[in-house]
Amino acid sequence: MSDSTIPPALAKTVEGDKEKLDICRRVRDEIRESVEGLPGNLDEKVQ
Numbered sequence: 001m002s003d004s005t006i007p008p009a010l011a012k013t014v015e016g017d018k019e020k021l022d023i024c025r026r027v028r029d030e031i032r033e034s035v036e037g038l039p040g041n042l043d044e045k046v047q
Contacts, residue, residue, distance in 0.1 A: 014020050
């Protein structure tokens with residue numbers, strides 16, 4: 001994995017492509033989960 005495709009702070013603190021990919025995948029999955037819950041999850045946070 002090229003360090004130019006991941007956040008600079010992550011590239012500096014995590015070694016190994018597998019570890020970097022694991023973090024990127026986790027963030028991707030968290031974003032997907034949040035987007036799939038729209039707009040309902042916005043209502044929960046407002047109340």
